[in-house]
Amino acid sequence: MSDGTLDSLRGRFCGRLLTAPDDTAPFLTDWRRNFTGRTLAVAQPDTTADVAEVVRWCAAQRIPLVPQGGNTGMVGGAVPDSGGHALVLSTARLNRIREIDPLNNTLTAEAGCILANVQQAAQQADRLYPLSLGAEGSCTIGGNLASNAGGVQVLRYGNTRELCLGLEVVTPDGEVWDGLRALRKDNTGYDLKQLFIGAEGTLGVITAATLKLYPRPAARMTALAAVASPHAALRLLELAQRRLAATLTAFELMSGACMALVARHFPDCRAPFEQDHAWYVLLESSDPHSEAHATQAFGELMEEAFEAGIVADAAIAASLAQSDGLWRIRHHLPEAQSLDGGDNIKHDISVPISSIATFIERTSADIVAAHPGARVLAFGHLGDGNLHYNVSAPAGMPQAPFVQASGAAVSALVYEAVDRVRGSISAEHGIGQLKVEKNAHYKSAVEMALMQKIKQALDPHGLMNPGRLLPGH
Numbered sequence: 001m002s003d004g005t006l007d008s009l010r011g012r013f014c015g016r017l018l019t020a021p022d023d024t025a026p027f028l029t030d031w032r033r034n035f036t037g038r039t040l041a042v043a044q045p046d047t048t049a050d051v052a053e054v055v056r057w058c059a060a061q062r063i064p065l066v067p068q069g070g071n072t073g074m075v076g077g078a079v080p081d082s083g084g085h086a087l088v089l090s091t092a093r094l095n096r097i098r099e100i101d102p103l104n105n106t107l108t109a110e111a112g113c114i115l116a117n118v119q120q121a122a123q124q125a126d127r128l129y130p131l132s133l134g135a136e137g138s139c140t141i142g143g144n145l146a147s148n149a150g151g152v153q154v155l156r157y158g159n160t161r162e163l164c165l166g167l168e169v170v171t172p173d174g175e176v177w178d179g180l181r182a183l184r185k186d187n188t189g190y191d192l193k194q195l196f197i198g199a200e201g202t203l204g205v206i207t208a209a210t211l212k213l214y215p216r217p218a219a220r221m222t223a224l225a226a227v228a229s230p231h232a233a234l235r236l237l238e239l240a241q242r243r244l245a246a247t248l249t250a251f252e253l254m255s256g257a258c259m260a261l262v263a264r265h266f267p268d269c270r271a272p273f274e275q276d277h278a279w280y281v282l283l284e285s286s287d288p289h290s291e292a293h294a295t296q297a298f299g300e301l302m303e304e305a306f307e308a309g310i311v312a313d314a315a316i317a318a319s320l321a322q323s324d325g326l327w328r329i330r331h332h333l334p335e336a337q338s339l340d341g342g343d344n345i346k347h348d349i350s351v352p353i354s355s356i357a358t359f360i361e362r363t364s365a366d367i368v369a370a371h372p373g374a375r376v377l378a379f380g381h382l383g384d385g386n387l388h389y390n391v392s393a394p395a396g397m398p399q400a401p402f403v404q405a406s407g408a409a410v411s412a413l414v415y416e417a418v419d420r421v422r423g424s425i426s427a428e429h430g431i432g433q434l435k436v437e438k439n440a441h442y443k444s445a446v447e448m449a450l451m452q453k454i455k456q457a458l459d460p461h462g463l464m465n466p467g468r469l470l471p472g473h
């Protein structure tokens with residue numbers, strides 16, 4: 001690619017174009033530091049029209065394009081490969097909230113809006129945008145949609161897919177599809193937005209979205225409960241669903257090993273109990289009625305859980321500050337793992353909720369038998385059947401040589417166990433570069449062929465985020 005060719009983009013495009021190595025470097029390595037690529041340039045368009053200009057230019061020059069939001073993805077989907085031929089399209093400057101309609105309970109935001117800013121804008125309109133995850137201070141609405149992010153409130157509000165009513169997309173040939181409808185009902189043919197949600201940028205660039213808002217809850221109750229086993233955690237889930245119904249908004253599981261890891265790296269983030277426990281559940285209710293109603297319902301739940309011997313100890317937050325303190329423990333888990341000698345072997349899996357406890361028991365026993373000293377760090381969104389079932393090197397050993405020597409065998413063991421219960425090898429993080437082969441292995445030939453046909457129809461030159469999600473593109 002000659003500079004002259006890039007100049008032809010510079011001449012037409014009004015956004016910012018970064019080419020100096022120091023400027024492009026932050027866009028080239030993923031959050032987990034597993035993938036570092038090279039790029040022709042990083043384009044930062046300000047408007048949808050400018051995104052279309054960049055995409056048309058890439059199509060004409062046959063230049064691959066990698067959309068990037070906050071670059072917090074866990075599977076290396078937002079960074080270019082090492083070839084240096086691709087253009088990174090950063091959505092950082094597409095950051096306007098275009099409209100809030102409180103009566104319709106909708107908010108329309110551009111793709112580069114940071115999730116926390118959207119939550120805040122909703123709150124200022126006395127509404128709730130319920131998507132919530134540890135990276136919310138830096139991930140973007142476009143990245144959430146492209147990876148169909150889950151997070152900690154899926155139990156009540158669903159994945160990002162369920163929170164989206166309309167999309168604006170620049171297609172691979174540079175056309176703008178304005179599908180920003182704000183309707184709850186619309187049976188007028190194929191639901192095209194669903195194609196782009198979860199497509200990880202392989203079918204087009206999302207430039208804006210109309211999102212669902214909800215009434216803000218009158219009160220929030222949070223508790224950290226100590227339980228003896230994942231089986232006990234499931235009994236607590238059943239009880240909490242029966243007693244709290246739709247007001248149960250989060251139900252997170254963490255092993256004692258996870259809790260100890262967070263406390264080691266973040267000393268002010270520790271469980272408020274006198275003794276350590278094998279497992280912990282962080283649960284939350286969001287009550288539409290009142291503080292008093294919430295306190296009573298939550299108190300009765302915890303009382304029954306104690307009486308039934310399900311819960312060994314519990315700390316119920318008495319204030320929002322205490323609730324935030326409990327959530328800080330949970331949200332520091334991803335970082336605590338990377339501070340613990342480097343990136344470990346991660347598995348973002350889902351299995352039927354009814355199988356999860358037995359899955360943990362058996363798979364953990366198999367891993368320790370095959371890889372003595374390996375430390376299983378299991379945590380995640382138990383209420384959704386979604387585990388972050390991660391495996392770390394034996395104590396005192398750096399992660400890199402362990403991952404190198406045992407990563408493939410450990411993952412094969414985990415994924416075979418997932419497959420036996422018809423689970424998923426990616427519950428919420430997506431496929432990216434990391435799981436392309438594994439996905440093709442576990443999906444049927446029919447399902448892979450259908451996905452390839454869709455890709456071929458929309459992006460016949462294979463320019464949109466090539467090498468991600470699908471093999472051979």
Ligand code: FAD
Nearest residue numbers: 069070071072073077134140142143146149150151201206
């Ligand atoms: P990026 O990482 O920039 O991109 C992700 C993918 O989307 C890439 O394939 C990229 O090409 C594509 N993409 C980005 N923007 C667009 C666009 N506008 N149009 C088309 N394609 C686009 N995920 C969960 O699901 N649940 C969690 O609980 C969770 N917790 C996390 C906690 C931490 C601390 C971190 C670091 C990550 C976590 N993640 C979680 C992973 C990640 O999916 C989310 O952080 C987020 O959804 C990614 O958004 P992003 O803007 O950073 O996207």
Ligand code: MLT
Nearest residue numbers: 134331333334348380388
């Ligand atoms: C989480 O639930 O904390 C995230 O999905 C990130 C992770 O798996 O580390």
Ligand code: ZN
Nearest residue numbers: 151380388428
């Ligand atoms: Zn998660």
